[in-house]
Amino acid sequence: MLTRTKKTGSVLLTALVGMMVITSACSDNKNNNQGNAAEQTPAAGNNATGTNDAPPADPMAKYDPPIELTTVAFEGEKPEYPAGDSIDNNIWTRAYASDLGINVKNLWVAANTPEVRDQKMSVTIASGNLPDVMHVTAREMQMLIESGQVEDLTDVYDQYASEGVKNIMSYNGGIILDAASYKGKLMALPDTTQGGGTDGAPMIWVRTDWLDKLKLSPPKTMDDVMKIATAFTNDDPDGNGKKDTFGMALDKNIYDGFAGVQGFFSAYHAYPFNVNVSMWQKDEATGKLAYSGIQPQVKNGLIALNQMFKQGLIDPEFPVKDGNKVAETVTSGKVGLMFGQFWNASWPLNDLKKADNKSEWMPYPLVSADDQPAKSYVETPVPSMYYVVKKGYDHKEAVVKMLNYYYDKIYGEHAESDKFHTVTENGKKIQVFGSATIQTFTMDTNVKAHELVTEALKTGDTSKLNDEFLGYYTQMKEATAGTNLTGWYLNPIFGENGAYEVLKNYNANNLILSNEFYGSPTPTMIEKGAFLKQQEIEAFTKIIMGAAPADDFDKFVENWKQLGGDKITEEVNEWYATKSK
Amino acid sequence: MVRYKSSSRRLFEIGNYAVLALISVLCFFPIVHILAISFSSSSAATAGKVGLWPVGFNMKSYSFVISQPAFLKSLGVTLQRLLLGVPINMLLGVLAAYSLSKETKDFRFRTVYVWLFVLTMLFGGGLIPTYMIVMKTGLLDSIWGLVIPSAVNVFNVVLILNFFRGLPKELLEASFMDGANHWKTLMRIVIPVSLPVLATVTLFTVVFHWNEWFSGLIYMNSPQKYPLQSYMQTVIVNKDFTRLSVANLTLLAEVSDRTVKAAQIFLGTLPILLVYPFIQRYFMGGIVMGSVKE
Numbered sequence: 001m002l003t004r005t006k007k008t009g010s011v012l013l014t015a016l017v018g019m020m021v022i023t024s025a026c027s028d029n030k031n032n033n034q035g036n037a038a039e040q041t042p043a044a045g046n047n048a049t050g051t052n053d054a055p056p057a058d059p060m061a062k063y064d065p066p067i068e069l070t071t072v073a074f075e076g077e078k079p080e081y082p083a084g085d086s087i088d089n090n091i092w093t094r095a096y097a098s099d100l101g102i103n104v105k106n107l108w109v110a111a112n113t114p115e116v117r118d119q120k121m122s123v124t125i126a127s128g129n130l131p132d133v134m135h136v137t138a139r140e141m142q143m144l145i146e147s148g149q150v151e152d153l154t155d156v157y158d159q160y161a162s163e164g165v166k167n168i169m170s171y172n173g174g175i176i177l178d179a180a181s182y183k184g185k186l187m188a189l190p191d192t193t194q195g196g197g198t199d200g201a202p203m204i205w206v207r208t209d210w211l212d213k214l215k216l217s218p219p220k221t222m223d224d225v226m227k228i229a230t231a232f233t234n235d236d237p238d239g240n241g242k243k244d245t246f247g248m249a250l251d252k253n254i255y256d257g258f259a260g261v262q263g264f265f266s267a268y269h270a271y272p273f274n275v276n277v278s279m280w281q282k283d284e285a286t287g288k289l290a291y292s293g294i295q296p297q298v299k300n301g302l303i304a305l306n307q308m309f310k311q312g313l314i315d316p317e318f319p320v321k322d323g324n325k326v327a328e329t330v331t332s333g334k335v336g337l338m339f340g341q342f343w344n345a346s347w348p349l350n351d352l353k354k355a356d357n358k359s360e361w362m363p364y365p366l367v368s369a370d371d372q373p374a375k376s377y378v379e380t381p382v383p384s385m386y387y388v389v390k391k392g393y394d395h396k397e398a399v400v401k402m403l404n405y406y407y408d409k410i411y412g413e414h415a416e417s418d419k420f421h422t423v424t425e426n427g428k429k430i431q432v433f434g435s436a437t438i439q440t441f442t443m444d445t446n447v448k449a450h451e452l453v454t455e456a457l458k459t460g461d462t463s464k465l466n467d468e469f470l471g472y473y474t475q476m477k478e479a480t481a482g483t484n485l486t487g488w489y490l491n492p493i494f495g496e497n498g499a500y501e502v503l504k505n506y507n508a509n510n511l512i513l514s515n516e517f518y519g520s521p522t523p524t525m526i527e528k529g530a531f532l533k534q535q536e537i538e539a540f541t542k543i544i545m546g547a548a549p550a551d552d553f554d555k556f557v558e559n560w561k562q563l564g565g566d567k568i569t570e571e572v573n574e575w576y577a578t579k580s581k
Numbered sequence: 582m583v584r585y586k587s588s589s590r591r592l593f594e595i596g597n598y599a600v601l602a603l604i605s606v607l608c609f610f611p612i613v614h615i616l617a618i619s620f621s622s623s624s625a626a627t628a629g630k631v632g633l634w635p636v637g638f639n640m641k642s643y644s645f646v647i648s649q650p651a652f653l654k655s656l657g658v659t660l661q662r663l664l665l666g667v668p669i670n671m672l673l674g675v676l677a678a679y680s681l682s683k684e685t686k687d688f689r690f691r692t693v694y695v696w697l698f699v700l701t702m703l704f705g706g707g708l709i710p711t712y713m714i715v716m717k718t719g720l721l722d723s724i725w726g727l728v729i730p731s732a733v734n735v736f737n738v739v740l741i742l743n744f745f746r747g748l749p750k751e752l753l754e755a756s757f758m759d760g761a762n763h764w765k766t767l768m769r770i771v772i773p774v775s776l777p778v779l780a781t782v783t784l785f786t787v788v789f790h791w792n793e794w795f796s797g798l799i800y801m802n803s804p805q806k807y808p809l810q811s812y813m814q815t816v817i818v819n820k821d822f823t824r825l826s827v828a829n830l831t832l833l834a835e836v837s838d839r840t841v842k843a844a845q846i847f848l849g850t851l852p853i854l855l856v857y858p859f860i861q862r863y864f865m866g867g868i869v870m871g872s873v874k875e
Contacts, residue, residue, distance in 0.1 A: 075804055108722070108802035111815035116798045123712040123799055328629030348627065355624035 059160045059404045063101030067395050070105045070131040071437055072124065074112035080430050082423050090435040091420060100405060102398055104437050107131045125149075132393045133437065135191065138179070141386045142520035145182045151389040151396045154186040160400040164407045164442075168192055171443045172381060172514070178579065179382035179518050188386035189403055193441040196383035198512050201376035202263030203363045203502045205344055207336035210237035218362070222267045222304070222369035225337070229313040232336040247313030249338035250305075251326045254540055256379075258323030258348070259330075261305070263339035266366045266374040268304065270297035271513060273379045274536055276529040277568055280517035289516050289576050291569060292377075293536055294560055299553040304369070305544045319541050331355060339366075342499035345489035353488045362492055363499045365506065376506050381514035387438055402438040411442050418467045429471065450493075450500035457495070519579075522571035528564035535559065612850070619643070619843035626839040642844040652845060654805060655812035658724070658797075662808055663790050666728040670786045671779070673733050678741035679767050695742075702735045708799075715800055722802035730796065734789070737782045744778040745771060784860045791853045813849050817842050 073087055081090060087109055096102045107129075110120045121140060124130065130149065134140075144150045161169075169177050169190065176196050180188040190196060204219060206228065211218065214235050219225045229247025231237070237245055249259040255273045256262075262273050272293040273279035279292040292298075308314050315321065315329065327348040329335050333356055338344070342363070349361050368374040387403075389396045409420040410433060418424070421433045433439065449469050456462050456473055465473055472494055475487025493499045506512050521529065539556040542548035613633050618626050622637030630636050646652055677698070685691050706714070711730070720726035748771065756766045772779070797811030804815070 109804060110798065110802075111804050111807070111811075113815050116815060119708070119799060123709055126709040127713055127716055129716065325629075328627065331624075332628035332630060351624065351627045355628055 059162050059401060060100070060408075061401075062099065063395070063398075066097060066101040066103050067398065068103050068105060069133060069395070069398055069437075070107050071133045071135075072120075072131050073106045073109045073437075074117055074135075075109055076112050076434070081435075082425050082430055082432065085432075085435075087435065091423070091432050092436045095409075095420070096402065096405070096437070100398070100401055102395075102402065130390045132390050133399055134388050134390070136188075136386055136388055138382075138384060138386065139520050141180070141188050141388055142182075144388055145187045149391050150187055151391055151393060152185045152187060153189065153389065153396060153400070156397040156400050157186050157189070160397050160404065162404040162407060164412060165400075165403055165440065168407070168440055168442050171197070175514070175518065176382055180386055188388045189399060189438070190383045191385040191387060191439060192383055192443070193439050194383045194385035195380050197441075197443045198376075198378050198381070198507060198514075199446065199503060200341055200380065201378050201503060201506055201512050202266065202339050202341060203365060203376070203499060204263060204367070205338050205340050205349070205361050205363050207232075207237075207359060208362045209358055209360045210336045213237060213239070218364050219367050221367050225267075225367060226308070226313075229308060229337055230311065233311070233313050237336055238333055244334060246315045246329070246335050247337060248308065249326050249330060249335045250314050250318045251321055251323050252319050252537070252541070253322070254537060254544075258344070259326040259338055259340065260323075261339045262377065262379075263366050263374075264305065265298065265301040266376060267369040268297050268300040269368075269372060269375070270295055270299075270301045271375075271377045272298050272301075272536075273377070273515075274533050275379065276521055277525050277532055277565075278517070279377065279379050279515050280572055281513070282516050288573050289569070291560075291565065291572075294557045294565070299550060300369075302540055302543045302553060303550050306546055306550065309544050310546060314544075316545075319545070333359065342493055342503065345492045345499065349492075350486075350489040353485055357482075357485070362497065363502050365502050365511075373509075373511060375511050375513045377513040377515070379515050380518070382518040399438055402436075403440055406436050406439055411445070415466070421468055422471065446494070447500050447504050450495075450498060450504070453494050454496050454498075517572050517575065519572075519575040522568060522575065524564050524567045524571055528568070532560060532564060532568075535563070612847075615843045615846050619840055619847050621840055623838065623840050626843070642838075642840040643848075645841055646844045646848060651804070651812060652809075652848075655807050655809045658806060659791060659809040661724055662727050663787060665724065666731070666790045667783065667786050669728060669732050670734060670737070670790075671783060674737050674741055674782060675767075675772065675779070677733065677738045678745055679763075679771065681738070682742045682745035698735045698738060712799060721800055722806065724806075726800040727790075727793075727796055727808060731789070731793070734786070737785060740782055741775070741778055744775055748774060780860050784856070787856060788853060809849055813845060816845060 075087055079087065081087075085091070088106055093104050096104050108120075108124075110116055118137075121134075121136065125140065125144065134144075136144065141150075169192075171192075176190045176192065177186060180186055180190045204225070206218060208218075210232060211228070214231050214237055216228055216231055217224075219228055225248075231247075232245055233247040234243065236243065248261070248264075250261055251257055251259040253260060255265075256275055262271070265272055270292070271279055271281055272295075274293055277291065277293075280289045281292050281295070282288070283290040305314070309316070315326075315335075318326070321329075326335075330338070331348045331351045333352060345361065345363075349359075352359050366374040366376055387399055389399055408414065409416055420436075421431070423430050423432050449472060452464050452469055453473050453476065456465055456469075457476065462470060462473060472487075472490050475484070476490045476495060478484040479486075479488040479491060491498065535556070539548070539552060543550055543552060610633070614631070617633055617635045618631050619642055620635035620638055620640065621631045622639060625631055625636035680688060681691060681695050681698070683691060688694075705711070715721060715726055715730055718729075720729055752770060752774070753766060756770045761769065792810055794808070794810035794814045797806075797808045798814065801807055801811070804812070807815070
């Protein structure tokens with residue numbers, strides 16, 4: 001099917017290539033003499049020389065004549081551009097053309113919502129009408145690699161990638177590049193703006209104005225969490241004389257989404273997470289990977305949740321409330337403690353702040369139920385998106401150059417973030433970095449932001465802050481002074497004792513556990529994953545609500561194994577064997 | 582006895598009306614709820630405090646929506662689609678139905694053709710093959726891509742066809758006797774007496790073109806060309822929480838525009854709601870009459 005569509009698609013492709021030649025011939029040649037970069041034919045840059053002792057290729061050499069690079073783009077709900085700019089013509093497209101000699105062209109632009117993106121990509125891939133460079137999900141990448149439709153980038157990455165870029169990609173023991181590789185060859189460039197760090201590690205968010213009111217101290221152990229949750233439920237923290245508050249937020253998916261409580265399970269050294277049979281840990285006894293959701297420790301977490309449920313600390317309607325619904329209970333001031341991630345401050349807590357000026361929240365590190373420290377776990381230690389180059393594209397090194405270019409302009413020594421990241425126009429801040437075709441993100445940016453901004457807030461000296469951080473600084477000051485609350489969320493995230501302080505300490509003390517499985521879903525996962533997830537959530541919900549005894553957990557584990565779990569475990573370990581050698 | 586019977590009859594009617602009224606109220610609730618949210622203050626809406634009556638009444642979201650060029654532009658695309666699509670659908674539908682309504686003695690392979698039509702109702706090509714055809718025929722990224730692939734709706738053809746077959750044969754015979762050919766018969770006799778079914782099918786077609794959103798997303802190459810409902814789909818969809826990075830932070834902090842979404846939903850539904858009452862009187866007659874064969 002795929003090969004057939006590919007063949008029929010080639011007619012259109014030829015037409016397209018013809019079009020490209022024409023457009024590139026017409027394109028602006030005025031800028032050519034501006035760059036004095038060593039000129040080189042792109043082909044000579046990689047394969048033609050063939051030897052490794054050739055001088056390292058100039059990673060920023062400009063193409064002359066300019067080349068054409070087609071791609072496809074997705075636009076947010078309310079796209080904002082400086083006056084006169086658009087997704088087809090903006091600071092990035094102009095810079096690519098003038099500095100790198102690359103004319104980027106969007107074959108199409110679509111709205112950036114999950115359903116639309118996936119449908120649009122799947123028809124594009126199936127129709128064989130591929131652009132030169134594509135921003136794809138891990139699964140699409142796997143599909144394209146297996147059908148041989150993308151270029152091997154190993155050589156061009158080695159030769160062209162700048163120090164800074166290589167630094168980002170080697171984060172976390174090179175796991176990120178590993179995820180973009182297939183049989184030892186680098187087939188894609190990871191997009192580190194799409195996850196892949198440890199920023200998503202869970203923490204505890206507590207409503208501190210309630211803590212103060214009830215004269216409680218922040219949680220240090222699981223008993224503290226229980227005590228706080230009990231007080232928040234029974235002692236009328238909102239002072240309206242009614243018992244209408246809940247101790248802890250919980251949504252119907254139990255772990256993922258807003259108000260998921262994977263951090264709760266950490267207290268019992270259990271690490272269940274299930275988007276699609278996703279979280280795997282190493283079994284120390286056998287050295288093999290095991291599914292986290294069926295480990296005996298999970299049962300202890302469920303028993304604890306059941307106790308909380310019995311005491312009325314959890315909304316009894318949780319099995320029918322998704323993240324958005326639970327967020328409503330938070331923004332209406334009915335819940336004061338939740339397990340979550342750093343971004344919870346910006347949504348939904350910032351909405352609550354707007355509605356109720358008195359409300360204050362702070363994040364705290366996870367706590368343990370015993371004397372062993374609790375480990376935060378990260379389900380996706382690798383990015384969810386990748387850049388791939390179409391097989392047969394002549395200038396595949398162009399993507400690495402564009403990646404270098406982005407790094408230089410945003411994070412490099414001569415970064416121009418006021419031009420390339422966020423532009424101020426008529427006093428309004430417009431983010432433009434999203435227009436870049438290839439983007440990246442340094443994993444330590446946020447920790448650095450936290451350190452520098454906290455320091456500046458103490459001393460009042462803003463000389464070390466770049467424009468982005470200065471923006472945080474100003475907003476945080478305004479929010480603290482109460483003059484403008486829109487940036488309130490930045491305080492609990494980047495401020496003193498904020499979320500990045502918590503994350504920094506996790507990393508420093510080795511308290512983060514990464515998912516050991518980061519390949520694309522195995523065949524049985526695709527086939528049975530949704531069903532197994534449903535079984536798991538159902539079984540766990542029943543135990544939490546007391547509709548089934550805790551021992552039903554063992555039954556669930558048995559069923560899980562028989563209904564495809566064993567097969568998945570086998571497949572995952574096959575993958576693991578190829579990775580660990 | 583009669584008295585008793587009539588009182589039980591009355592009881593039944595009261596009960597009947599009560600149940601029906603309840604059901605209509607139930608259908609009406611979501612619309613009222615959306616309307617209430619659209620007039621409420623943003624903080625009340627995000628906290629879930631709004632029921633059937635606005636909390637913190639204001640019109641801000643409406644003025645915001647009206648000032649959004651994307652909303653008006655997509656409305657324009659939808660109107661264009663209606664102006665092109667409805668006449669084409671009606672023309673092709675009536676022509677197909679007329680020929681297929683002939684007896685086998687007049688149109689030898691009629692049954693075969695009818696089956697060919699019905700077959701497309703039972704089996705579809707699936708997303709990707711359909712996309713390929715639209716791509717190869719050069720309809721991608723053009724308004725015709727929204728009109729041509731759905732130009733013949735077999736369900737509507739069958740409706741019209743059955744209605745045509747229900748017309749008195751004498752009427753057509755008289756027409757032919759007086760020397761009219763098929764075209765003239767269709768134009769002068771058949772269409773004028775078939776207004777009920779045509780009104781019904783027009784309504785169906787208008788509603789279809791108004792509500793259809795998927796082809797806009799798949800066939801158009803830029804959001805500027807989305808019809809209204811495709812645009813709405815992108816606006817109303819929920820956030821994906823499983824993967825979020827700092828890049829989304831600012832976006833997320835500004836996202837709580839439920840009131841705006843509600844205003845858009847309401848404005849998007851309003852025109853089609855207004856069309857119903859005008860065509861409804863044909864509506865019932867059309868379906869019933871078309872469905873009974875002689």
